[in-house]
Amino acid sequence: MFVRKLTPALVALVLFTMVLASCAPAPAQPVEVTRVVEVTRIVEAPAAAAAATAVPAAGPKRLDVVKQRGKVVCGIHTSLAGFGYLDADGKNVGFDVDFCRAVAVAVFDDPNAVEFVPVSAAERGPALQTGEIDLLSRTATWTSSRDAQWGNFTVVMFYDGQGMLVRKASGFTTLEDLDGATVCVTTGTTTELNLADAFRQRGLQFTAVTFEDTPSVYGAYEQGRCDAATSDKSQLAAVRSGFANPEDHFIxxxxxxxxxxxxxxxxxxxxxxxxxxxxxxxLINAEELGVTSANVDEMLKSEDPSIKRMLGVEGSFGQADLGLSNDFAANIIRKVGNYGEMYDRYMGPEGLAFTLDRGLNKLWSNGGLIYAPPLR
Amino acid sequence: MQPTHTAQRSVPFWRDDRVLTWAAQVVSAIAGVAFVVFFISNVLQAAKLRGLDLGFSFIRDAGGFALGESVIEYDPSMSFGRAYVVGLLNTLKVAVVGTVLATILGVIVALARLSTNWLVNKLASTFIEVIRNVPLLVQLFFWYFGVFQQLPPVKESIELPGPTYLSQRGLYMPAPTPTATFRPWAFTVIAAVVLAALAYYFLRRRQVLTGRPSYPVWTAALLFVLIPAIGWLAVGASPLQIDIPVLERFNFAGGLRLTTEFAALLTGLVVYTSAFIAEVVRAGVLAVPRGQVEAAKAVGLTYGQTLRLVVFPQALRVIIPPLISQYLNLTKNSSLAIAIGYPDLFFVGRTIINQAGRAVPVFVLVMGTYLIFSLLTSSVMNVYNRRVKLVER
Known part of the structure; x- marks a missing residue:
């Protein structure tokens, strides 16, 4: 990741703090040194905040609190293309933002009954631990330590991973095709380490051209200094969309x-x-069953028992136990769409943000990893 | 009566100049030492508080990152320490080559600047003014992205005789590589060098002592060429073979490679430093009294001889001290390599800091290494300075 870009400044800060500490007898608060600028992951939670989670949240149920408040408080990103950003009208949009709206529809049947709270990478953990947000939908990578410390990770909505950006003319499809290639990468990142690991693991050779500064990495790649550039796929997609000829490159x-x-x-x-x-x-089952925002009203008349059950026409799948209305699923599909629609809206072929092949984010039935338990 | 003597006697020690001077020195020294001790212990204490490990044990751990170029063998499975050495050698490479080239270019520009030819003179002063007044970092970006990255892609490399290939990936040229018979042949080369040096020394001495022309240079040159040539034939199979770069799927393989990162850094440093060196040289030349040049002309020396035998030996006395700081500047400025992706000492140091999470030890190491470089350079140059400086009797 691009985690450590600020390290020089921060190291200077640490050294400076050490000098300051020499003036103040009281031990200074530990300074969080690294990863402040990170996009999808954050610092280990400060010990004090971690302790707070040890106390189980007693008192009223969150659903009741949310209903009383009239809004779902959702922690989001406001400047990450595709996932959470502001459109030309200043409206919060993005794949992650739409998930917040889907939850709001489930509770209130209103996609705008959301209070968006922009949270930085470093604030994400504490915001969950203190319970000030009802939901964090901000490209957080699920790791076991975060699961233990921050909160409960629900369902993987986006399988991101480090990818490889190459020229379309090259015709490469696998890492093996890149044996002997020159690869541009940002120095000091986990990306750099993953790159070396991936090639070593396969017994392949490569030459790295590394820069500290992310724009230089893609500048050098675009000019042809490197055969490939590597980073997280969603970032590569965003970068690619900014190239002079995006069609000449692919991930x-x-x-x-x-x-x-x-x-x-x-x-x-x-x-x-x-x-x-x-x-x-x-969201996932709706895509699997072919129910979209366009056809949901017709689908109410469908003969398929799975669709009938999901849309609340017949039977139930536990809506009442969850405290939700019988037709909440139909409402979500009508107002937000299904998983595929959410994806395509921002990252599909005609996506608002950029185009990124669904890859692992295809439905399981299409060879991807997106899979949800049956609704029954 | 001796009033002065009595007065000195009667001065109490706290008003005695000698005592006060000593006291001031001692107090300053104690304060200085206390400050340093306090600063260091504070760093140690702060590190302990933050749970930072200031040790160097991580240096043996595998680095896990690749580096763009290296003069020694390196791959990601090797240690942080090895990576550090790679960076150090890369810095030395660019510093040594850069210092030599910057000196040559600097002298040429200085002579152009001193020229009486209006055009040459103005071109040289424009070059100096432009180069000295644009920040080096900006120049490096210009050379890298503006010049070297604009070369054709590797598949459409410019082919020069050799065959040498020039592309945005770098310059690939044929490299002589030793074969099995290289070692015996190398001995004939060493023998040739020794014999040529001895011949030069004795023939020149003979010429100086007797005044008879003895052709020391020609003889030495002949020996230097002839002996290895005979050796080449004597060892049978050719001791060297030419490794020609061949375009593979992605890059050229074989031959000698100069990357564009290295080329851009070297060009940037050489051009930038040469402008400063030119001014230093010009100042040195102008410091030689005009009468010396006129006297040299009067005895019939050519322009070249005047420069070589009269002007430069005297100018060097003025040139050397500021030249030392230009050499040090070039070495230190090479740390800007980080901006254009050349894995020098500072670049590798920064990568280690990020990957091993050890800021303080690595910064100490990097600072110490640059300090040693600089002290070594300046001590060597100081020895030279002592040799050329005016011997006063």
């Missing part, structure tokens, strides 16, 4: 690291956890 269907981006809820409220998971299941 290889190869994944060199695992970055499962997952919406997360605070710990200690099983009902709320289940509601958010069920919203994700609805």
């Amino acid at each position: 290889m269907d190869v994944t060199m690291s695992k970055e499962p981006l997952t919406p997360t809820v605070p710990q200690g409220d099983d009902q709320w956890f289940d509601i958010v998971k069920t919203v994700a299941f609805v």
Whole structure:
């Protein structure tokens, strides 16, 4: 990741702090040195905040609190193309933002009943731990330590991973095709390490051209200094869309690291956890069953029992136990769309942000990893 | 009566100049040492508080990152320490080559600047003014992205005789590589060098002592060429073979490679430093009294001889000290390589800091290494300075 770009400044800050500490007798607060600028992952939670989670959230159920408030408080990104950003009218849009809207529809049947809270990478953990947000939908990579410390990770909504950007004319499809190639990469990142690992693991040779500064990496690649450039796929896609001729480049269907981006809820409220998971299941099952925002009203008349059950026409799949209305799934599909629609809206062929092949984010039935338990 | 003597006697020690001077020195020294001790212990304490490890044990751990170029063998499975050495050698490479080239270019520009030819003179002063007044970092970006990256892609390399290939990936040229018979042949080369040096020394001495022309240069040159040539034939199979770069799927393989990162850094440093060296040289030449040049002309020396035998030996006394700081500047400025992706000492140091998470030890190491470079360079140059400086009797 691009985690460590600020390290020089921060190291200077640390040294400076040490000098300051010499003036003040009291031990200074530990300065968080690294990863402040990171996009999808953050610092280990400060010890004090971690301790807070040890106390289970007692008191009223979160669903009741949310209903009383009239809004879902959702922690998001406001400047990450495709996932959470502001459109020309200053409206919060993006794949992650739409997930917040889907939860709001489930509770209130209103995609705008959301209070968006922009959170920085470093604030994400504490915001969950203190329970000030109901939901974090901000490209957070699910890791075991975060699961233990921050909150409950619900359902992986986006399988990101380190990818490889190459010229279309090259015709490369696998890493093996890149044996002997020159690869541009940002120095000091995990990306750099993953790159070396991936090639070593396959017994392939490569020459690295490394820069500290991310624009230089892509500048050198675009000018032809490198045969390929590597980073997280979503970033490569965003960068590619900014090239003079985006069509001349493509992101290889190869994944060199695992970055499962997952919406997360605070710990200690099983009902709320289940509601958010069920919203994700609805989005995914709707795509699988072919129910879209365009055809949902026709689908109400469908003979397929699975569709009937999902849309609340017949039977139930536990809506009442979750405290949701019988037709909440139909509402979500009508107002937000299904998983595929959300993806295509921002990252599909006609996407608002950029175009990124679905790859691992295809449905399981199409060879991807997107899979949800049945709704019954 | 001796009033002065009595007065000195009666001065109490706290008003005695000698005592006060000493006291001031001692107090300053103690304060200085205390400050340093306090600063160091503070760093150590702060590191302990933050749980930072200031040790160097990580240096043996595998680095896991690749580097663009190296003069020694390196791959990601090797240690941080090895990577550091790679960076160090890369810095030395660019510093040594850069210092030599900057000196040559600097002298040429200085002579042009001193020329009485209006055009040459103005061109040289424009060059100096432009180069000295644009920040080096900006110039490096210009050379890298503006010049070297604009060369044709590797598949459409410019082919020069040799065959040498020039592309945006770098300059690939044929490289002589030793074969099995290289070692015996190398001995004939060493023998040739020794014999040529001895011949030069004795023939020149003979010429100086007797005044008879003895052709020391010609003889030495002949020996230097002839002996290895005979050796080449004597060892049978050719001791060297030419490794020609061949275009593979992505890059040229074989031959000698100069990357564009290295080329851009070298060009930037050489051009930038040469402008400063030119001014230093010009100042040195102008410091030689005009009468010396006129006297040289009067005895019939040519322009070249005047420069070589009269002007430069005297100008060097003025040139050397500021030249030392230009050499040091070039070495230190090479740390800007980080901007254009050349893996020098500072670049590798920064990467290690990020990957090993050890800022303080690595910065100490990097600072110490640059300090040693600079001290070595300046001590060597100081020895030279002592040799050329005016011997006063």
